[in-house]
Amino acid sequence: MKLFWTILLVLLAAACTPVQWVRADADAAQADADSKDCQMRAWQEVRWYSYSYLAYPYYRYPYGPFSSRFGDPFGDRFMEESRLASFCMRAKGYELEPTN
Secondary structure: OHHHHHHHHHHHHHHOOOEEEEOOOOOHHHHHHHHHHHHHHHHHHHHHHHHHHHHOHHHHOOOOOOOOHHHOOOOOHHHHHHHHHHHHHHHOOOEEEEOO
């Protein structure tokens, strides 16, 4: 039982590690500007198809027009925006690394 709590404590401590986007040839100002650009583009993309998603649900639902929005893993706008922003940063050559 003691081992379980030790492992749980280590995992919780590791989950709280702050991370940042880094690239070898970019300074902190460039990384911040790229991050803001990717967040803006992700927000615009999600906003664009979320309106069509609400207007034409049978085009967006992967399981048909009568499936529940709660069963769709891409139905949450905030998760989709985060996924797109992360994809954008990785496409620009950045990687998430823990801060020291």
